[in-house]
Amino acid sequence: MPAPKGHKPYKGCEKGGRPREWTDDRIEKEAEEFLKWLQLPSSCWFEQFAIDRGYPDYYLVEFSKRNKKFQSVYEYAKSWQKAKLVQGGLRSEYNSNICKLVLFNTVGWTDKQQIAGDPSQPLEFLIKGIDGSSKDLVDDDADE
Numbered sequence: 001m002p003a004p005k006g007h008k009p010y011k012g013c014e015k016g017g018r019p020r021e022w023t024d025d026r027i028e029k030e031a032e033e034f035l036k037w038l039q040l041p042s043s044c045w046f047e048q049f050a051i052d053r054g055y056p057d058y059y060l061v062e063f064s065k066r067n068k069k070f071q072s073v074y075e076y077a078k079s080w081q082k083a084k085l086v087q088g089g090l091r092s093e094y095n096s097n098i099c100k101l102v103l104f105n106t107v108g109w110t111d112k113q114q115i116a117g118d119p120s121q122p123l124e125f126l127i128k129g130i131d132g133s134s135k136d137l138v139d140d141d142a143d144e
Contacts, residue, residue, distance in 0.1 A: 028067060082103065
């Protein structure tokens with residue numbers, strides 16, 4: 001519904017639409033609070049910050065897209081969480097299976113074996129290694 005005739009738009013609605021609840025200044029203050037929250041000893045999962053602040057965790061991504069300062073804190077938080085989970089898992093402070101699951105799903109770690117060579121001919125690398133010397137093992141002339 002348009003504004004009444006002759007009514008000036010509300011601050012933040014000059015271009016139309018609802019006023020933005022999250023201004024750049026407010027997002028920058030939120031970045032400072034986020035950084036403080038990361039320093040708390042009880043902090044572990046950085047998405048909990050959003051929940052503690054009363055908004056959904058996807059706002060963190062939205063804020064990082066809109067504000068450079070928040071983006072740098074958000075990138076730091078991802079590295080911080082990875083380090084915290086790895087160290088906590090190694091020190092048995094956290095359940096290692098949960099750490100592994102989180103790192104697989106958030107950081108992109110994988111748990112796979114890498115096999116060198118051709119899987120259809122798994123012994124080919126051995127044959128190449130002894131090629132030329134294997135005939136000496138059965139060569140009758142070698143005994144003379």
